[in-house]
Amino acid sequence: MTKIVIAALYHFTRFPRPSSLRLPLQEVCRAAGVRGTLLLAPEGINGTIAGSRAGIDTVLAAVRALPGCQDLRHKESFAAEMPFLRLKVRLKQEIVTMGQPQVDPRAEVGAYVAPKDWNALVADEDVVLIDTRNDYEVAIGSFQGAVNPETASFREFPDWWQRNSARFHNKRVAMFCTGGIRCEKSTNYLLGQGVRDVYHLEGGILKYLEEVPPEDSIWTGECFVFDARVSVGHGLRPGPYKLCYACRRPISAADMQDPAFEVGVSCPHCIDEISEARRARFRERQRQVELAKARGIRHIGANRG
Secondary structure (H helix, E strand, C coil), X not given: CCCXXXXXXXXXXXXXXXXXXXXXXXXXXXXXXCEEEEEEECCEEEEEEEECHHHHHHHHHHHHCCCCCCCCCEEEEEECCCCCCCEEEEECCCCCCCCCCCCCCCCCCCEEECHHHHHHHHHCCCEEEEECCCHHHHCCEEECCCEXXXXXXXXXXXXXXXXXXXXXXXXXXXXXXXXXXXXXXXXHHHHHCCCCCEEEECCHHHHHHHHCCHHHCCEEECEECCCCCCEECHHHCECCCEECXXXXXXXXXXXXXXXXXXXXXXXXXXXXXXXXXXXXXXXXXXXXXXHHHHCCCCCCCCCCC
């Protein structure tokens, strides 16, 4: 069986006119049969794409040919089925939104720590370990002893730091995220705030789970990923979580037994957040999905997994 290659990538560089890059990159992806999402902004490129080995190699070559991207590094995993329904190449103000114009990872970032050296660093008593991901990601897995900022979005991280920085006075700070991109910005931000010793996990959680054997790991739970796999564990094996297609949060088997769960409509996490009018729209969408399934065709909004 042919494996689908999943490539996660980001690179900070200066694109004076990212809009001029969008259509050519989109055409390369389409011609190569690659799906997923790529984000272009004045500060660089970010995204996750999937396709055949040849298709991914073609797109990666095109990305590395973009201005300043020749040194781009990416991470790969594999799936039995295509994890994306469509291709999206989008223009954004930031490739990961922090809302801090002064932050520039090209100038300076925290010290990279290889996965094999991570356990020893964070075991030190003068090191505080901070998870920079969103609350719903942290909820299904994190490193033992990590501080959870309980942020709903990365944009909230600077405000959280301002409220809590005194707790970490004279501490060395180690931070981590899914693939590394958020830590490029968060470590630059902390250095700008006067924190002297800042570290981040090279390659992010995904690289740690790929390289560190389970018996040596201090990771507990699953790692949320932004594709149809929803979560992965050690060895990057797909995890047990599904996705709520109303709020896009991961849901467990127990969540799906909750009275608040309705396929394609709501889950225990969002039942009080979504109006009845929106739930009605979601029910109609789900009805169309089921009708398409009965006819043997795939609805573009179909739930994966």
